[in-house]
Amino acid sequence: MKIIETNALTRRFGDLIACDNLSIAVEQGEIFGLLGPNGAGKTTAIKMLTTLLPPTSGNASVAGYDIVHQASAVRRVIGYVPQMLSADGTLTGYENLLIFAKLYDIPRRERNKRIHDVMSFMDLADDANRLVRTYSGGMIRRLEIAQSMMHRPRVLFLDEPTIGLDPLARRAVGDLITDLRDNYDATIFMTTHLMEEADLLCGRVAIMHRGKVAALGSPSELKSAIGKEGATLEDVFVHFAGSEIEAEGDGRDYRETQQTRRTARRLG
Amino acid sequence: MKSVIIGTVSFIRKSLVIVELEIRKMRHDPTELLMRAVQPVLWLLLFGEVFAQTRAIPTGNLSYLDFLAPGILAQSVLFIAIFGGMSVIWERDLGIIHKFLASPTPRGALALGKSMSGGARALTQAAVVYILALLIGVKMNWNPLALLGVIFTVVLAATLFSAFSLIIAFLVRTRERFMGIGQVLTMPFFFASNAIYPISIMPPWLQAVAHGNPLTYEVDALRALMLENGTSVYGLGVDFTVLILCTAVLITICTYLYPRAAT
Numbered sequence: 166m167k168i169i170e171t172n173a174l175t176r177r178f179g180d181l182i183a184c185d186n187l188s189i190a191v192e193q194g195e196i197f198g199l200l201g202p203n204g205a206g207k208t209t210a211i212k213m214l215t216t217l218l219p220p221t222s223g224n225a226s227v228a229g230y231d232i233v234h235q236a237s238a239v240r241r242v243i244g245y246v247p248q249m250l251s252a253d254g255t256l257t258g259y260e261n262l263l264i265f266a267k268l269y270d271i272p273r274r275e276r277n278k279r280i281h282d283v284m285s286f287m288d289l290a291d292d293a294n295r296l297v298r299t300y301s302g303g304m305i306r307r308l309e310i311a312q313s314m315m316h317r318p319r320v321l322f323l324d325e326p327t328i329g330l331d332p333l334a335r336r337a338v339g340d341l342i343t344d345l346r347d348n349y350d351a352t353i354f355m356t357t358h359l360m361e362e363a364d365l366l367c368g369r370v371a372i373m374h375r376g377k378v379a380a381l382g383s384p385s386e387l388k389s390a391i392g393k394e395g396a397t398l399e400d401v402f403v404h405f406a407g408s409e410i411e412a413e414g415d416g417r418d419y420r421e422t423q424q425t426r427r428t429a430r431r432l433g
Numbered sequence: 434m435k436s437v438i439i440g441t442v443s444f445i446r447k448s449l450v451i452v453e454l455e456i457r458k459m460r461h462d463p464t465e466l467l468m469r470a471v472q473p474v475l476w477l478l479l480f481g482e483v484f485a486q487t488r489a490i491p492t493g494n495l496s497y498l499d500f501l502a503p504g505i506l507a508q509s510v511l512f513i514a515i516f517g518g519m520s521v522i523w524e525r526d527l528g529i530i531h532k533f534l535a536s537p538t539p540r541g542a543l544a545l546g547k548s549m550s551g552g553a554r555a556l557t558q559a560a561v562v563y564i565l566a567l568l569i570g571v572k573m574n575w576n577p578l579a580l581l582g583v584i585f586t587v588v589l590a591a592t593l594f595s596a597f598s599l600i601i602a603f604l605v606r607t608r609e610r611f612m613g614i615g616q617v618l619t620m621p622f623f624f625a626s627n628a629i630y631p632i633s634i635m636p637p638w639l640q641a642v643a644h645g646n647p648l649t650y651e652v653d654a655l656r657a658l659m660l661e662n663g664t665s666v667y668g669l670g671v672d673f674t675v676l677i678l679c680t681a682v683l684i685t686i687c688t689y690l691y692p693r694a695a696t
Contacts, residue, residue, distance in 0.1 A: 245535040249528025
């Protein structure tokens with residue numbers, strides 16, 4: 166069953182086409198990766214699918230609900246971890262989860278058990294009552310993922326889940342993503358600019374370049390398609406998107422860089 | 434009909450969750466509240482005591498300190514509310530706001546909850562002003578109903594000015610610009626009102642401005658409810674009608690602007 170379907174999904178910012186006629190389908194239970202350099206349109210695509218940004222044209226559905234006309238139904242069945250820091254540092258880990266348990270209408274008698282279960286699953290049980298601003302970057306990410314899956318979403322959107330993490334924490338989050346799919350039967354839709362990460366985690370990837378999908382398939386399919394012995398996903402990217410890894414300046418770069426750095430600093 | 438009731442109950446419950454969130458934050462870090470409490474101390478103890486000696490301001494049957502106390506309470510509420518909007522700029526820069534907007538929380542409940550949490554912060558200021566007023570001998574009305582009326586007025590006015598502050602925050606989008614505009618806006622609200630002198634001594638053009646200023650109606654209601662000999666110039670009915678209507682309009686605008694913060 167197709168759990169996400171987009172049909173010529175397009176978003177413009179003035180003259181810039183951030184997401185250009187995106188048409189993809191994601192199967193239930195898949196870990197699907199949207200791959201590309203900064204500014205390729207990954208975050209724009211994920212913001213449209215999570216109902217944060219209305220499309221300029223085209224349409225999409227998540228779990229059978231239209232992202233524009235049935236936005237509140239979509240919000241009920243998805244979980245979302247933004248690229249930027251989204252846990253509240255001035256609250257404890259437990260409080261961060263409690264507030265979202267209430268906002269997602271998790272019944273009162275189940276609430277504490279769910280929070281406890283998810284904290285154990287994320288290995289945060291001992292730190293539940295500490296303020297989040299004393300957490301390490303990896304712990305914050307785990308807490309954010311916990312926050313987004315407590316209500317058992319059918320699709321989990323992760324925007325650059327490992328950005329700003331050290332290699333060890335990155336691997337832990339990677340394992341977690343696979344675990345989530347296996348234990349909670351969730352479909353994972355993630356973005357990343359790290360080729361090896363996509364190679365490791367994702368069943369299928371779409372390579373985005375300047376708002377368009379340049380290539381789509383499983384990492385091994387894509388590697389064999391370019392007919393080069395021992396090709397990496399990096400080679401695939403260069404093959405389909407040309408040699409330039411950085412998108413050209415479009416005025417959003419400074420702000421984006423600033424935000425990425427800030428996120429990285431706070432997580433690191 | 435049934436679905437309307439369920440929807441309304443859920444809407445109010447979600448708004449209160451947002452208020453709970455802000456109260457929990459406040460409990461972890463009450464520094465801001467303590468800093469804000471300095472201002473009413475200065476106004477009542479320094480400004481108030483000096484102007485009470487001059488007897489230059491006609492305050493009817495009230496002493497000047499009696500007259501001033503509700504005005505300073507209203508001022509503290511205004512200040513704490515108007516800088517509250519800064520938090521959404523912070524939350525937007527971090528990405529917290531995106532997570533709330535992608536959850537099934539109604540936009541209106543986010544706007545109302547955020548604004549009402551200004552009410553919770555404002556009540557701490559009310560406690561400070563009450564203690565000060567007691568110390569300097571202001572003749573207060575301790576009738577429980579009157580006290581409830583003061584609490585209601587403070588929460589309502591804080592919600593109004595917090596919603597206004599959120600709107601400014603959504604429009605200017607950066608902390609630096611917000612700080613500048615916040616400073617520029619609070620003083621006219623304060624001076625073009627009946628907070629520290631009666632409107633009757635103002636020039637006509639300023640009287641007109643003061644009559645369009647919601648702070649005037651807040652002060653008027655507080656003067657009637659807070660003081661032993663206090664009376665309302667416009668009547669509590671008019672005061673609350675103006676405050677509730679302004680709040681409703683501002684919350685509506687805020688609800689419309691909230692989702693734009695995530696784009």
